[in-house]
Amino acid sequence: MDGIIEIIGAVVTLIGTFFLFLGSLGLVRMPDVYNRIQTGTKATTLGAMLSLLGIGIIHLDWYGKIIVLIIFILVSNPISSHVLAGAAYYMGIPLTKRSVVDKMSKKTVLTVKKQKISEEENN
Amino acid sequence: MVNLILYIALAFVGLAVTLTLVRFIKGTTSVDRIIALDVLTISSIALIGIISHFADRVIYMDVALVYGLLSFVAVIIIARYFERGL
Numbered sequence: 403m404d405g406i407i408e409i410i411g412a413v414v415t416l417i418g419t420f421f422l423f424l425g426s427l428g429l430v431r432m433p434d435v436y437n438r439i440q441t442g443t444k445a446t447t448l449g450a451m452l453s454l455l456g457i458g459i460i461h462l463d464w465y466g467k468i469i470v471l472i473i474f475i476l477v478s479n480p481i482s483s484h485v486l487a488g489a490a491y492y493m494g495i496p497l498t499k500r501s502v503v504d505k506m507s508k509k510t511v512l513t514v515k516k517q518k519i520s521e522e523e524n525n
Numbered sequence: 526m527v528n529l530i531l532y533i534a535l536a537f538v539g540l541a542v543t544l545t546l547v548r549f550i551k552g553t554t555s556v557d558r559i560i561a562l563d564v565l566t567i568s569s570i571a572l573i574g575i576i577s578h579f580a581d582r583v584i585y586m587d588v589a590l591v592y593g594l595l596s597f598v599a600v601i602i603i604a605r606y607f608e609r610g611l
Contacts, residue, residue: 412530415575419537422568426541429548429564435556438548442560446567453534453571457578460527467586468574474593475570482563482600489607490556 411459418452421445434498435490443483450475531575538572559603566596 425445432438451472458468497504504510542565549561570589577585 408527409530412527412534416530416534416537419534419541419571419575422571423537423541423544426544426548426564426568429561430544435554435560438557438560442564446564450567450571454574457574460578461583464583464586467583467590471570471586471590471593474590475567478593478597479563479567482597482604483560485601485604486556486559486563489604490554492608493554493556495554495556 407462408460411456413456414459415453415456418449418454418456421449421452423449425449433500435495436487436497439483439487439490443479447475447479528579531578535572535575538568538575541568542572556607559600563596563600566592 422445425442428441428445429438432441454468454472454475458465491506545561545564545568549558549565552558552561570593573585573589573592577583577589
């Protein structure tokens, strides 16, 4: 019979893999490159971290390598998605038609600058 | 009990890999395919972790670490190539 700690670790691993499944489901269903980057990074980062943590709870003497792996995923995954999103915007891939605002387009940047200037003049 | 729960977790990871492969094949732009590759790698790291429990060998974690490192460098280099060429 397994101990209670091993069962807790297995359940944590199960939750993590469920998050991985949700991330890939969003990757299929989202309408846009940027939405796919967002769902494909956040959910899978949490999912991979939780599943490795569960394995680390089951085998408590493996903690060194698992902590190194978790910190590496936590640092590297957002950086790669950020770089990819910048490259996609530079390539000119359009946003979906349902998106409300594009804060990086030249028009929006100019209007924000005008608003700031008028506020300073009022003050 | 633990092995049963981990088999269900393996099924979830397999489902995730299958759905990601759909996006990898269908992807309308090349950036989509690179995102799918990234998600595939992260899922594979979790898969290697679960397999290392079944095989009872900690050395598989080193394989996962090197795999993640190579994928990170590959994604950064491909994004830089999209942006301004190598």
